[in-house]
Amino acid sequence: MEYKLITADHFERVIEHLRRNFFADEPLNRAAGLCQHGGGNAELEHHSLTTLQDQLSIMAVDGRKDSNNYGEIAGVILNGVLRPGDTEQALEKLQESSDANYKKIFELLYGHSLQVDLFERYNVEQIFDVRILSVDARYRGQGIAKELVRRAEQVARNSGFQLLKADATGIFSQKILCSQGFQPFSEQLYAKYTNDAGEIILPVEAPHIKLQLLTKQLNKDTQ
Numbered sequence: 001m002e003y004k005l006i007t008a009d010h011f012e013r014v015i016e017h018l019r020r021n022f023f024a025d026e027p028l029n030r031a032a033g034l035c036q037h038g039g040g041n042a043e044l045e046h047h048s049l050t051t052l053q054d055q056l057s058i059m060a061v062d063g064r065k066d067s068n069n070y071g072e073i074a075g076v077i078l079n080g081v082l083r084p085g086d087t088e089q090a091l092e093k094l095q096e097s098s099d100a101n102y103k104k105i106f107e108l109l110y111g112h113s114l115q116v117d118l119f120e121r122y123n124v125e126q127i128f129d130v131r132i133l134s135v136d137a138r139y140r141g142q143g144i145a146k147e148l149v150r151r152a153e154q155v156a157r158n159s160g161f162q163l164l165k166a167d168a169t170g171i172f173s174q175k176i177l178c179s180q181g182f183q184p185f186s187e188q189l190y191a192k193y194t195n196d197a198g199e200i201i202l203p204v205e206a207p208h209i210k211l212q213l214l215t216k217q218l219n220k221d222t223q
């Protein structure tokens, strides 16, 4: 497996990978019924492309090449820069969205993030935000996600970040991030995320039970 920074010439193939894997498989997307396998989602694609433009994302590529001399994208980790005020602005913009399912997911994510000011808490001006971790179903269980997280941390270090953050939506991503030294900062049980009538807003399937915001601080001295 080769691990490479994702450059603009690969954006389209990365989006195609996400359509076939992350968009339908990620626990919140599944709960909201956001899209079918292989199907697109305009809002999520825009979110992914905006993140890719920060040039901090990595892909795992199968060394075996196809007839076009491309290796299959086995997995990706999409990371972006988070600055003070970004989440507030994103939540405000979300209100204009006409995609009710996308809105449900991101209201939870942004609302949860806004419960604490990580910039103040850790005294940082920018955060390395791990937004999307996705491995092709045919390549799962081989340690690719773990390696993507490990390499993302190297990119963060090399780019001078002092704090990494991730919103992990499922039990496996939570386990993977913890194995790489991330620590749970705050949690939201899906069963307790309800509307005014007491109904669960996102009926996430077991074994996933909670959203977890995790952080990892990088020591300045070891950079």
Ligand code: ACO
Pocket: 021, 022, 025, 026, 027, 075, 130, 131, 132, 133, 134, 135, 136, 139, 140, 141, 142, 143, 144, 145, 146, 147, 166, 167, 168, 169, 170, 172, 173, 175, 176
């Ligand atoms: N069942 C049991 N254990 C699992 C599973 C599973 N389905 N998936 C991962 N694990 C465990 C592995 O056993 C391994 O544990 P170990 O080190 O103790 O042996 C550990 O998690 C690491 O597994 P990897 O092989 O590195 O994970 P993989 O490459 O299979 O990718 C991922 C895991 C990214 C969660 C993949 O299943 C996927 O793409 N799922 C759909 C999208 C998704 O949910 N992404 C995460 C959302 S949160 C976010 O994006 C920030």
